[in-house]
Amino acid sequence: GVALVWVTIRVIGQFRTLYNSQQAASVRLEQALQAKADFIADASHELRTPLTVLRGNAEAGLAIDRNSVHREIFEEIVSEASRMTKLVEDLLFLARSDADTVPLDIESVAAVPLLLDLAERARVLMRREGISFATRLDGYGTLDVDAVRIEQAVMILLDNAAKYSPEGKAVRLASSSWRNEFIIEVADQGPGIQGEDIPYVFERFRRADKKRNRTRGGTGLGLAIAKTIIDAHHGRIEVHSRVDEGTQMRIYLPLAAPERTRVLQSSVEKPLELAP
Ligand SMILES: Nc1ncnc2c1ncn2[C@@H]1O[C@H](COP(=O)(O)OP(=O)(O)O)[C@@H](O)[C@H]1O
Ligand SMILES: [Mg+2]
Incomplete structure (x- = not known):
């Protein structure tokens, strides 16, 4: 009888330790996911801003003189900056979905x-x-x-x-x-x-x-x-x-x-x- 009680107490104790360490692990995991989501949001913002500037300047260059010898160069900057913006957006979307933070407006x-x-x-x-x-x-x-x-x-x-x-x-x-x-x-x-x-x-x-x-x-x-x-x-x-x-x-x-x-x-x- 006493042995059984003692074993039961021990098992419960072990369960409690296990439960506590699992709780701690899940809190750490949540923090890590949050950090990842923040990083993704920051990184994509940092990447998008200069791309917008690049594109805007090239468009301004085109607007000033459409017949300039630099036209082709400006056009290529505009098109590559657009392509890269799309790529950054696509990567951001996939990274968000990895971090389970895809915002759905249902x-x-x-x-x-x-x-x-x-x-x-x-x-x-x-x-x-x-x-x-x-x-x-x-x-x-x-x-x-x-x-x-x-x-x-x-x-x-x-x-x-x-x-x-x-x-x-x-x-x-x-x-x-x-x-x-x-x-x-x-x-x-x-x-x-x-x-x-x-x-x-x-x-x-x-x-x-x-x-x-x-x-x-x-x-x-x-x-x-x-x-x-x-x-x-x-x-x-x-x-x-x-x-x-x-x-x-x-x-x-x-x-x-x-x-x-x-x-x-x-x-x-x-x-x-x-x-x-
Ligand atoms: N309708 C289709 N007909 C033939 N191949 C396709 C078609 N849709 C997709 N694919 C193939 O699947 C690949 C992946 O498609 P996708 O993820 O849209 O990338 P991307 O179009 O940028 O290459 C394509 O590169 C192509 O090889
Ligand atoms: Mg495609």
């Missing part, structure tokens, strides 16, 4: 109208790039999402579809609802992705065909960011691709509570708009 939005808006903006970009673009936006339901971030993720897919498709090939944007998910699909008839590269396309700085890609300005962060955004919304993103046939990227997002999902039933189809 709101309930009707799914199809969200995509209609996005499709209109995409249409303008596609027209400018001379890419044929078609949409078929079906489905129903409400999404609890950060609409700006979702648009960013879909735009990354559309940008890839347009960038890697040869001239004259169309890019398609489609949506549908299936059970409790809303599905957004971006499809192209481009070169496709080799089977061995498919598992890695969502990795940072991963670019499948280095030779082909060198000519197309990209950093290899697009799909990593898209996946981070979709993961943060508890959705998933899938690739289906066949070499020489094309690529389909699908985003699956959980629909909001069923009693709210019959808010909107619609189907909007726009025929293929051929590039000029």
Whole structure:
């Protein structure tokens, strides 16, 4: 009896020590994460400010005399500073997501109208790039999402579809609802992705065909960011691709509570708009 009590007390004591050291470790971890998040915020601010100055000065130089012999140099400074600003923003976003500090501004939005808006903006970009673009936006339901971030993720897919498709090939944007998910699909008839590269396309700085890609300005962060955004919304993103046939990227997002999902039933189809 006495032995049992003694063992019990000892075990409880050990548990308490273990618990205390675990508490201390989790406090240290929290402090470390906070320090990392602060560092990321500071570093990106420090990087962005001089880039803005650089770009502003080069633009001022261009504005003073558009025919100057220095025009090409100024233009290159403007374009490289913009590229680097984008890169800093992308890295900041990924670093924040590592530190679990991605700020999401979640709101309930009707799914199809969200995509209609996005499709209109995409249409303008596609027209400018001379890419044929078609949409078929079906489905129903409400999404609890950060609409700006979702648009960013879909735009990354559309940008890839347009960038890697040869001239004259169309890019398609489609949506549908299936059970409790809303599905957004971006499809192209481009070169496709080799089977061995498919598992890695969502990795940072991963670019499948280095030779082909060198000519197309990209950093290899697009799909990593898209996946981070979709993961943060508890959705998933899938690739289906066949070499020489094309690529389909699908985003699956959980629909909001069923009693709210019959808010909107619609189907909007726009025929293929051929590039000029
Ligand atoms: N629609 C597509 N068709 C063919 N290859 C693609 C497509 N989308 C992505 N890829 C491949 O996946 C890689 C990673 O894409 P991404 O993360 O957007 O980086 P980036 O476009 O900057 O290279 C690309 O470099 C390309 O090799
Ligand atoms: Mg890309």
